[in-house]
Amino acid sequence: MAKIKAIKNGSKKDVISLKAAILFRKKGYNASSMRELADNLGVEAPSLYNHIGSKSEILQNICFKVANDFNQQLSEVEKMAGNTMIKLETLIRFHIHMMLDSFDEVYVANHEWKQLEEPCLSNFLTQRKVYESRLIEIISMGIRNGELKKMHPHVAALIILSAVRSLEFWQRHKKNMNISALEDDMVTHLLNGIIK
Amino acid sequence: MAKIKAIKNGSKKDVISLKAAILFRKKGYNASSMRELADNLGVEAPSLYNHIGSKSEILQNICFKVANDFNQQLSEVEKMAGNTMIKLETLIRFHIHMMLDSFDEVYVANHEWKQLEEPCLSNFLTQRKVYESRLIEIISMGIRNGELKKMHPHVAALIILSAVRSLEFWQRHKKNMNISALEDDMVTHLLNGIIK
DNA sequence: TTAAAAAACTAATAACCGTTAGTTTTGTAT
DNA sequence: ATACAAAACTAACGGTTATTAGTTTTTTAA
Numbered sequence: 001m002a003k004i005k006a007i008k009n010g011s012k013k014d015v016i017s018l019k020a021a022i023l024f025r026k027k028g029y030n031a032s033s034m035r036e037l038a039d040n041l042g043v044e045a046p047s048l049y050n051h052i053g054s055k056s057e058i059l060q061n062i063c064f065k066v067a068n069d070f071n072q073q074l075s076e077v078e079k080m081a082g083n084t085m086i087k088l089e090t091l092i093r094f095h096i097h098m099m100l101d102s103f104d105e106v107y108v109a110n111h112e113w114k115q116l117e118e119p120c121l122s123n124f125l126t127q128r129k130v131y132e133s134r135l136i137e138i139i140s141m142g143i144r145n146g147e148l149k150k151m152h153p154h155v156a157a158l159i160i161l162s163a164v165r166s167l168e169f170w171q172r173h174k175k176n177m178n179i180s181a182l183e184d185d186m187v188t189h190l191l192n193g194i195i196k
Numbered sequence: 197m198a199k200i201k202a203i204k205n206g207s208k209k210d211v212i213s214l215k216a217a218i219l220f221r222k223k224g225y226n227a228s229s230m231r232e233l234a235d236n237l238g239v240e241a242p243s244l245y246n247h248i249g250s251k252s253e254i255l256q257n258i259c260f261k262v263a264n265d266f267n268q269q270l271s272e273v274e275k276m277a278g279n280t281m282i283k284l285e286t287l288i289r290f291h292i293h294m295m296l297d298s299f300d301e302v303y304v305a306n307h308e309w310k311q312l313e314e315p316c317l318s319n320f321l322t323q324r325k326v327y328e329s330r331l332i333e334i335i336s337m338g339i340r341n342g343e344l345k346k347m348h349p350h351v352a353a354l355i356i357l358s359a360v361r362s363l364e365f366w367q368r369h370k371k372n373m374n375i376s377a378l379e380d381d382m383v384t385h386l387l388n389g390i391i392k
Numbered sequence: 393t394t395a396a397a398a399a400a401c402t403a404a405t406a407a408c409c410g411t412t413a414g415t416t417t418t419g420t421a422t
Numbered sequence: 423a424t425a426c427a428a429a430a431c432t433a434a435c436g437g438t439t440a441t442t443a444g445t446t447t448t449t450t451a452a
Contacts, residue, residue, distance in 0.1 A: 028226060028311065030224060043401095044401060047399065049442085050399050050400075115224065152381070155385070158366070159359055159385065162358045162365075165358060165362075166354045169354060169358075186351075229410085239430075240430075240431060240432080242410095242413095242432085242433095245410095245411070246429050247429085250411080251409095
């Protein structure tokens, strides 16, 4: 009899998506049942199908919403004026904020994309590959400009991406750390490694 | 009628474990069925139970074998003579080799430990925490000695761990890259960031 | 107040899962 | 050759899953 409470500026589908992201992060996509998700929403499982098409559709929504956010920000950075360092700093800070603000969704996109069904899976993987290429191109340009050290841009990109991803592990230490100090530390550390 | 071929110096249980690691890495633990694992071994699913106790036992074997390997190497490094840099270099190179030589097992231990059942789950998490603490202690000692820059040892440890973990993504580029050059690059890059 | 639409419910289904039981085949050692 | 053990097989079970169908309740709008 309970109803799904819609969030401000969000459909009930969005509420389901949000709760699903939390559940999928904690237990994994396949280990999360629709019954448990419904339970978390105070509702019976079949009721969910008034709002969503299928379980895998929820995963798709989560993964592609995250991918779109990252792609959009990357586009803005590409259009940005300024030197390579500022572009990279902007991008790194965005990654950090996404990881801290939309932790569950980003985590699920990073860990559960394998459970996407075709053709979504291929689509997602292509997007990741393209994102990586665009980041590498920004770094390459910085190397050509002489702004960055001579290095393999692929390696630099991976180090940056893996470092921001390590923030996953910081979730549990959140209370003990000053977030903005952490952010500055990480930006400095990563950029110092590649700036000339 | 086909039989499970035992590997040199390995029981049939080990062969199952190995094939399971490959399957679990590709599809995830929960998305991998015993029937599919058996298929990969040329056998019917119930036949597996002549060699193993349960599906979750396989996951346990994979996760704790990896954990033991890392713990053992860490113990040797702690007993090592030499300065902090050499210790860290040894450890980083070991991580890289584990990632390249036992890719599937390490990947599964990193990605599927959540699917362990209690009390294995708690045991595993404790081991990870202790491992991290011991690494942090090595770094702290280096800072106290004046060998390393003044920095938060926790941050340094996470950057190192996340960087070697990023080698997961390198699997697919294996052919295009010189592995030992990559290893040297990564060691240099990581240590340059923290050495005084 | 009433009709329509939205969203909850109960009941049920077909598919798949890990696993067990019981049996037959295969390999090994006397 | 024969006996024993190891390891394969078939058949099946109980449980869980996502999902559908059909119905009832709740909300919305006129």
